[in-house]
Amino acid sequence: MQTPLQPGSSPIARDHGFQKWWQLARPHTLTAAFAPVLLGTALAIEITSIDIFLFLATLLACLIIQAATNMFNEYYDFKRGLDTEESIGIGGAIVRNGIKPATVLGLALGLYGIAILIGIYICMNTTWWLAAIGLVGMLIGYLYTGGPLPIAYTPFGEIFAGFFMGLLIILISFYIQTGSVTTTSILVSIPSFILVGGILLSNNIRDFDGDKEFGRKTLAILVGKKNAVRVLAGMFIVSYAWIFALILTGVSTPWLAVVVLSIPKALTAVKVFKTGKNPLEMMPAMKATAQTNTFFALLLSVGLFISYI
Template identity: 70%
Template sequence: MNTQPERDHGFQIWWQLTRPHTLTAAFVPVLLGTVLALEYTSSLHWPLFLAMLLASILIQAATNMINEYYDFKRGLDNENSVGIGGAIVRNGVKPETVIRLAFTLFGIALLLGIYICMNSSWWIAVIGLICMAAAYFYTGGPMPIAYTPFGEITAGFFMGFVIILISFFIQTGAINNVVMLVSIPVSILVGAILLANNIRDLDGDKENGRKTIAILLGRKNAIYFLASMFAVAYGSVVALVLMGIVSPWLFISFLSIPKAVKATNGFIGKTMPIQMMPAMKATAQTNTIFGFLLSIGLLIGYFV
């Protein structure tokens, strides 16, 4: 009986290399930042929204490719590895091709960034370059961020907080306390995606010398920590509503709670990475559904 993973073919190889299930983590913050801007601008600049959206997705996809390249170079990936694109170890794509494609996507994102700067502020260029540097050094360089306890904080800050603020700023020309506070729960849930990934890969990461939060806490406590991140994210929405900062319509985001519960329960009692894939998927879906519903709540509150 053949137990080897089935090889992808043609376009599917390149699509899987982007790790499409992670791309919504780039889409949701742009959407939320733009919807928040409605309250402070007479009309949205749709080309800027689309440029920001595409640039964020390209940076996320490039980050995934850099991850794939360096994990292969360091001997972490093989044909049976779970949660990877598999272009190199399963489909025979040259590592140099993967890293060149990643930098090509960075280049396209940079061109989009120039357009964004021309229509907003050149300070965005500085922030954008810092974001791309963080994306590269997440798994690249002599001391990858992914090997430290700071992966979740880095991902949540850059892929949540910063992207939401940029998306808001390019529409309004300013930043305020409301957008910063509303960005907190989404930033936490972006970090939760990384934590879920690290819980799944805990044993392999430990063998390869990583010091992630999941490793430092241990599997059981890491699952508790994941649950607490979900609780804080939803609790922050309650606080924002009670303080009168946002409309009660944002409680619609609580419809995503079953996904958060599924994600947490999906890790309990599991030790094999393949067993934890549904929980990993549910964590990413929690972020996606929560972010969409939060945006819908803001839209309803704006028009009602």
């Protein structure tokens, strides 16, 4: 669910043509699927040569599942009356751009079908155990806003998102290339677990008032808005400290310290959340949180690539 604009705010422009279909996928969220695949593959380079076709298949499947999850979100938030034409942060396909709800649901299910076909190719070249993991991940994507008790309505959204969209994607990408999961791959994945969860927390901080009005019990609502911002700041601190702990203990290459270049985005997110008064003012903070996760994973990948040279 996304919070409506405050009274007196300017209406949000409608999209037209291809743009309204593209916005339905919420493209700004797709980097949350791209970065973990790249990181998992970068971790695998030290162990094996990379199968570029499996890499591309994994990347495409994850992007498609992310887009489909966004469409389920759009559909079910509309069905529950949570989105309006003035809502901030949504694709707006239904309430602003006039796409029929059934079309949005059909597209989401169709994308899941494509992801399954790609998954069959991946399993044929690796192991069929990945099919079970992939199907569970897709189910969680649906249940985030679908089903009788959507995960998004509970305090566990950050945990589910962080695990499935952060840690698990990295480990799956690593396993697809190497046929194994190592202790190092797990340890390097932990910050992505935390930061992807942070994206959901930032969303819930922005939507605090609207979510509270509609009876959601998100983590932000349980701890309060100010404490939620403190929790987000703590998640950033732990993520960076974790990487430096891996470096200092010799688990990972010192080149991973390049992640410090993403710190300004984290600082921006916390600062704007502390000063923002309404959802529109807090949108840059949510964007900065998502960028922190993306840049963090990309910079880790760069550090790994440099260390292999």
